[in-house]
Amino acid sequence: MTLPLSDPSLLKTQAYIDGHWNEADSGETYGVENPANGETLADVARCGHSETRRAIKAAHSALSEWRALTAKARSAHLEAWHDLMIAHQGDLAKILTAEQGKPLAEAMGEILYGASYVKWFAEEAKRIYGDTVPSPSADKRFVTIKQGVGVVACITPWNFPNAMLARKIAPALAAGCTVVCKPANQTPLSAFALVELAARAGIPAGVINIVSGKTPEIGKVLTSSEIVRKLTFTGSTAVGKQLMSDCAGTMKRLSMELGGNAPFIVFEDADIDAAVEGAMASKFRNAGQTCVCANRFLVQSAVYDQFTAALADATANLKMGAGDEAGVTIGPLIDNRAATNVRALIQDATDQGATAVQSGDSPVSTANFVAPTLLTGATTDMRVFREEIFGPVAPVIRFETEAEAIALANDTEFGLAAYFYSRDIGRVWRVGEALEFGMVAINTGAMSNEMAPFGGVKESGQGREGSKYGLDDYLEIKSLCMGGLDQ
């Protein structure tokens, strides 16, 4: 299948190792499908052990020269990469929508979001400061310097195939590291195109390497390699735990951006119209397939009916279809397994007494589509209260008191994002401080940006991406002690 690209050479299907695009050593390929219609978009190199080892070797060989560049020189490479991402935004978005399914307007936004991290870390690269330490003795002087950790493995998910990878490569390169990347097999084309633009930006061979295919084999080589000094992972908590364990043998630095179960609390003093607007922004972006999507709506009794009715009306305006169709706001889920799981969550809730209010266009026949669904009368006994839904389904649960809302919100092993609406300043501070989440949005449904720290607590992960903290995960602090000053 050919995509209508202005620059067709952006559609890469091979591994990128040491500055060259390569077929898999075995010649094997796997098909990448359009989730909206099941058509095969491309056949991609199915790599494994040998290609991954070569990629690690290439990253290691390129490390000394890359880290020896001045911060300003590394920054200039990142700026050039950012500019090419912007110049090719349309093609990158078309590739993304084709393989991931999100509406083109959202894909266009994701490209700008990914580019914003590259721009941010082009700037932060020049602000990696050390310290001078007050000396404890007259004959010694102490300073600290910060150096890149070395070769970094980056493993990313399918839901934001451009931005999640840019959010890792950019700080790694800014810190003077080199990378070996493994995108999700559902969405490798966006990652390949991103890396192609990095090459065109003049980032030297071996600094960025990317393989895809035999996931367990690639993972085993990356996690067991002594050359790989850090793993940064974005994906499910279950896989994150496995990878943490696999990395223990070589004591790698770890950054984990994992699953979520976001509460969306509406207090009786909320602006209901604003709360509905925020709910729509948080719940239905990427057809509900984001780690920070509202997963549980907790609504105070006095406004439960008003909020639920308004949310149902707003949801009815969503238009479901293929992401490249004009006006579509809800695309397909990533694959049939995902859609089947979401339908099972709806069934579990209705079996236990919830009412499913489906809206938007009539469900499209293709197996990967799930119509936007409100679940009124939801309870904490239902799977949707405990599990990350990852689909356009909004369970609405009633509560009576502020203390009950906080207890319900925190009743999860996850701790990524939380949302609440209130116009009481005392409540805003009490609830904001009491919620056990890495990111709390107050009176808004959209908080993600490159300048604020992104990350979770509990089983949603560790480390932060973006912000002034985003480089810390890629740096080691070295203490230098100069003695003999009294001679």
Ligand SMILES: NC(=O)c1ccc[n+]([C@@H]2O[C@H](COP(=O)([O-])OP(=O)(O)OC[C@H]3O[C@@H](n4cnc5c(N)ncnc54)[C@H](O)[C@@H]3O)[C@@H](O)[C@H]2O)c1
């Ligand atoms: N916290 C965040 O910033 C964030 C962002 C996006 C997605 N997510 C989470 O990611 C999940 C959805 O993404 P997904 O389905 O791609 O997650 P996933 O965990 O199934 O896969 C994520 C990546 O890990 C790879 N992987 C899986 N097993 C591996 C192994 N043994 N060795 C090496 N790599 C392996 C996959 O191929 C993919 O590239 C959701 O839970 C979502 O909440 C979190």
Ligand SMILES: O=C[C@H](O)CS(=O)(=O)O
């Ligand atoms: O799904 C995970 C992404 O990090 C969501 S966001 O686009 O960064 O908000």
